[in-house]
Amino acid sequence: MxxxxxxxxxxxxxxxxxxxxxxRLLQTHDELIRSRCGRHIRIAAVSARDRRxxxxxxxxxxxxxxxxxxxxGDPELDAVVELVGGADGVALALVRAAIGEGRHVxxxxxxxxxxRGCELARAAExxxxxxxxxxxxxxxxPVIKLIREGLAANGVSRVYGILNGTxxxxxxxxxxxxxxxxxxxxxxxxxxxxxxxxxxxxxxxDAAHKLAILTSLAFGCEVDFGAVHIEGIRHVSAMDIRxxxxxxxKIKLLGVARRTDEGVEQRVHPCMVPAESPIGSVEGVxxxxxxxxxxxxxxxxxxxxxxxxxxxxxxxxxxxxxxxxNRPPTFAVAASALAxxxxxxxxxxxxxxYIRLTVVDLPGVIADVTAIxxxxxxxxxxxxxxxxxxxxxxxxxxxxxxxxxxxxxxxxARIAKLDSVTExxxxxxxxxx
Amino acid sequence: MxxxxxxxxxxxxxxxxxxxxxxRLLQTHDELIRSRCGRHIRIAAVSARDRRxxxxxxxxxxxxxxxxxxxxGDPELDAVVELVGGADGVALALVRAAIGEGRHVxxxxxxxxxxRGCELARAAExxxxxxxxxxxxxxxxPVIKLIREGLAANGVSRVYGILNGTxxxxxxxxxxxxxxxxxxxxxxxxxxxxxxxxxxxxxxxDAAHKLAILTSLAFGCEVDFGAVHIEGIRHVSAMDIRxxxxxxxKIKLLGVARRTDEGVEQRVHPCMVPAESPIGSVEGVxxxxxxxxxxxxxxxxxxxxxxxxxxxxxxxxxxxxxxxxNRPPTFAVAASALAxxxxxxxxxxxxxxYIRLTVVDLPGVIADVTAIxxxxxxxxxxxxxxxxxxxxxxxxxxxxxxxxxxxxxxxxARIAKLDSVTExxxxxxxxxx
Numbered sequence: 126m127x128x129x130x131x132x133x134x135x136x137x138x139x140x141x142x143x144x145x146x147x148x149r150l151l152q153t154h155d156e157l158i159r160s161r162c163g164r165h166i167r168i169a170a171v172s173a174r175d176r177r178x179x180x181x182x183x184x185x186x187x188x189x190x191x192x193x194x195x196x197x198g199d200p201e202l203d204a205v206v207e208l209v210g211g212a213d214g215v216a217l218a219l220v221r222a223a224i225g226e227g228r229h230v231x232x233x234x235x236x237x238x239x240x241r242g243c244e245l246a247r248a249a250e251x252x253x254x255x256x257x258x259x260x261x262x263x264x265x266x267p268v269i270k271l272i273r274e275g276l277a278a279n280g281v282s283r284v285y286g287i288l289n290g291t292x293x294x295x296x297x298x299x300x301x302x303x304x305x306x307x308x309x310x311x312x313x314x315x316x317x318x319x320x321x322x323x324x325x326x327x328x329x330x331d332a333a334h335k336l337a338i339l340t341s342l343a344f345g346c347e348v349d350f351g352a353v354h355i356e357g358i359r360h361v362s363a364m365d366i367r368x369x370x371x372x373x374x375k376i377k378l379l380g381v382a383r384r385t386d387e388g389v390e391q392r393v394h395p396c397m398v399p400a401e402s403p404i405g406s407v408e409g410v411x412x413x414x415x416x417x418x419x420x421x422x423x424x425x426x427x428x429x430x431x432x433x434x435x436x437x438x439x440x441x442x443x444x445x446x447x448x449x450x451n452r453p454p455t456f457a458v459a460a461s462a463l464a465x466x467x468x469x470x471x472x473x474x475x476x477x478x479y480i481r482l483t484v485v486d487l488p489g490v491i492a493d494v495t496a497i498x499x500x501x502x503x504x505x506x507x508x509x510x511x512x513x514x515x516x517x518x519x520x521x522x523x524x525x526x527x528x529x530x531x532x533x534x535x536x537x538a539r540i541a542k543l544d545s546v547t548e549x550x551x552x553x554x555x556x557x558x
Numbered sequence: 559m560x561x562x563x564x565x566x567x568x569x570x571x572x573x574x575x576x577x578x579x580x581x582r583l584l585q586t587h588d589e590l591i592r593s594r595c596g597r598h599i600r601i602a603a604v605s606a607r608d609r610r611x612x613x614x615x616x617x618x619x620x621x622x623x624x625x626x627x628x629x630x631g632d633p634e635l636d637a638v639v640e641l642v643g644g645a646d647g648v649a650l651a652l653v654r655a656a657i658g659e660g661r662h663v664x665x666x667x668x669x670x671x672x673x674r675g676c677e678l679a680r681a682a683e684x685x686x687x688x689x690x691x692x693x694x695x696x697x698x699x700p701v702i703k704l705i706r707e708g709l710a711a712n713g714v715s716r717v718y719g720i721l722n723g724t725x726x727x728x729x730x731x732x733x734x735x736x737x738x739x740x741x742x743x744x745x746x747x748x749x750x751x752x753x754x755x756x757x758x759x760x761x762x763x764d765a766a767h768k769l770a771i772l773t774s775l776a777f778g779c780e781v782d783f784g785a786v787h788i789e790g791i792r793h794v795s796a797m798d799i800r801x802x803x804x805x806x807x808k809i810k811l812l813g814v815a816r817r818t819d820e821g822v823e824q825r826v827h828p829c830m831v832p833a834e835s836p837i838g839s840v841e842g843v844x845x846x847x848x849x850x851x852x853x854x855x856x857x858x859x860x861x862x863x864x865x866x867x868x869x870x871x872x873x874x875x876x877x878x879x880x881x882x883x884n885r886p887p888t889f890a891v892a893a894s895a896l897a898x899x900x901x902x903x904x905x906x907x908x909x910x911x912y913i914r915l916t917v918v919d920l921p922g923v924i925a926d927v928t929a930i931x932x933x934x935x936x937x938x939x940x941x942x943x944x945x946x947x948x949x950x951x952x953x954x955x956x957x958x959x960x961x962x963x964x965x966x967x968x969x970x971a972r973i974a975k976l977d978s979v980t981e982x983x984x985x986x987x988x989x990x991x
Contacts, residue, residue, distance in 0.1 A: 150711055150853050160778065160891045161710050259708075265854035267708025274707075274884070275692075275700025277594050278583055278874035345593065403860055406839040420583050421698035421871035424861035427836055428854065438854035441711030451707070451884040458593045 136170035139208030146433030197222035233260035246455035257443035265435025279418025286414035291326035328357035336380030352468035356394035388467035569603035572641030579866030630655035637662035666693035679888035690876035698868025712851025719847035724759035761790035769813030785901030821900035
């Protein structure tokens with residue numbers, strides 16, 4: 126039988142950037158943490174692939190496990206910190222084993238929480254342990270806590286945010302410098318801001334993992350990563366960013382989840398947002414999340430969404446919650462009470478759109494295009510031809526009023542077939558937050 | 559003996575805007591709240607001055623107390639919600655009595671928490687009950703939770719924010735319209751955004767109450783409202799706001815708390831902040847709070863800082879925490895472990911300054927002013943005379959590099975005595991966040 130002031134004994138699996146950052150934080154703030162939760166948090170065990178690798182932190186006092194899953198069986202541990210990564214494999218086996226052994230789990234693993242979150246939450250609830258995952262979304266921003274506890278008294282109808290720092294950095298630099306995507310991506314890779322394989326970040330998958338978690342938390346429904354509509358930022362051009370600026374917008378890679386009477390819409394895509402809006406002012410590697418409560422109103426949190434320090438801050442905040450005895454439900458309601466997912470197809474989305482066409486500058490082109498829009502009952506707010514070059518190609522930029530995605534998709538397919546349209550039409554959704 | 563799934567039985571004292579908002583929220587979301595904390599929150603008792611007053615909510619099922627303090631003795635209550643207001647009087651007596659009776663307390667009372675926070679936290683700790691006050695700072699933004707729990711793993715060195723929506727609204731409208739303070743204040747009063755006696759808001763006292771609470775929470779030291787340097791916004795002119803804009807700044811009423819090796823600086827005053835900074839983009843009645851953690855980095859939360867809905871959201875979030883069994887220390891560390899306040903005098907502040915002088919446009923004036931700055935070893939970044947009107951008065955705007963407040967105050971006192979200086983010099987501190 127342990128006394129409430131005994132140390133919380135933890136095992137950390139994975140000693141990469143976040144793992145060593147977590148060790149460093151726990152060692153730096155040992156006394157501060159004790160003063161805040163009335164007990165020490167002690168690293169009793171660690172596991173990583175290579176025991177001899179130099180990591181700049183001293184973990185020699187902790188028991189070493191070559192096999193992370195075996196660490197789950199260490200009878201001294203109160204909690205296991207999973208920083209291995211990946212939706213399946215060792216990470217999943219470790220978390221399942223730890224829960225099965227009755228240990229609390231803290232994880233930074235967004236892929237696992239997005240794809241296995243419900244299953245794990247149910248197992249944790251049955252075992253009477255905490256499954257905490259603050260670090261899995263928006264790094265150092267305590268957005269899980271903000272929604273799960275800060276907005277606990279609210280019905281939430283929409284949550285959205287800039288959930289990927291790499292993409293936001295690239296879009297911010299593109300806007301400031303006028304440079305194109307490929308060029309800025311290459312520079313970001315050289316600076317270490319983007320991975321050598323950047324697709325998780327720039328193609329929207331990382332943001333979609335995080336959005337799926339936020340959706341479940343905000344709306345009390347099952348995590349449904351498969352239902353997220355995902356588009357990345359590769360097709361955003363410097364020209365679109367410039368035109369957006371002239372219209373008072375910035376282009377951001379947004380994750381948006383919205384609950385209606387019909388179901389839940391989840392989408393990740395480049396989006397024009399008012400430049401002056403709170404979310405529009407989140408720049409560079411920063412993340413920002415907005416949640417709309419029916420009593421609290423619109424709430425935004427902004428901060429560092431990645432990196433060793435911010436992620437370790439979130440991991441240890443979860444451990445302090447466990448040490449203090451704060452045990453809220455994983456997804457804000459009992460896992461057994463999560464509502465089934467009711468995904469809305471992207472076709473049913475409605476909103477205004479920005480359309481950019483590359484056309485041969487000849488009489489009649491605009492008439493052809495607007496006739497197609499008329500056929501689909503799409504109402505045009507503005508049409509501007511950028512430049513004048515008879516017989517050459519020019520850009521035509523249109524803003525259309527709120528319309529259905531299905532109508533827009535069909536209209537653009539027809540427009541793309543016009544002889545005078547020389548490139549695939551560009552379409553970017555607008556959100557007037 | 560109560561079962562953990564029994565309702566949490568509460569008594570609400572004060573049925574003004576926030577009190578009726580809280581009743582409305584609890585009645586609207588009764589089932590949602592039960593799903594989130596596994597038990598109902600039931601209003602078992604209420605107290606207000608006039609039982610017959612129409613309030614648009616039905617509290618007939620609750621026991622009525624004419625005397626709020628007597629309600630603290632109601633043996634059925636688990637928690638008391640204090641929404642009476644005022645640092646002393648009934649509010650304080652009620653909270654003391656409730657704690658003494660072993661009941662949890664939730665309060666929205668910033669004046670009481672700023673002036674009696676330590677005493678009440680110690681009493682609550684001794685009695686083994688929670689003293690929760692999320693609603694006392696920044697309304698619907700869960701900034702108490704964010705610092706106390708979200709940043710629990712961090713050493714925090716600075717916390718600052720826009721803590722008064724009325725002042726921020728006035729400054730925002732002044733900037734957008736170019737109108738003067740008195741004019742915008744009168745309009746805000748007519749619209750109900752400012753009180754008929756606006757001094758608590760526009761003279762900085764309200765923001766100072768909130769800052770004192772945040773300081774204690776962020777730094778683990780005793781609440782010391784008396785140590786806050788307070789200036790309001792009455793002396794900010796449309797001209798200063800315009801010049802600030804030309805320099806890339808906005809003027810905001812900020813509360814800033816900073817911890818150094820020497821002690822803690824707490825100040826509320828108008829401040830120039832970069833227009834593009836996160837805090838600079840908080841407009842209108844919105845509040846924004848930034849906390850800087852040594853691992854998490856800079857974190858901002860923005861939202862509605864006042865009003866029935868947002869404040870009720872914070873009150874009920876505290877009740878849900880209590881119902882869920884989340885019992886963090888009042889000021890993030892045990893009340894008995896709060897460090898003594900070590901206030902730094904405003905004179906020891908260092909930073910850049912904006913200075914605007916009204917002078918007679920005669921040769922030699924600038925030489926006189928710069929000679930005084932030289933005598934105090936104040937380094938000038940720029941001097942610009944606005945307009946040209948020989949023999950008439952003109953404005954001279956100066957930006958000085960980081961300097962000590964004491965030197966600046968002395969220099970301005972000397973400058974004010976120059977014959978050619980016709981008005982009290984304007985001085986606004988700059989923060990390059």
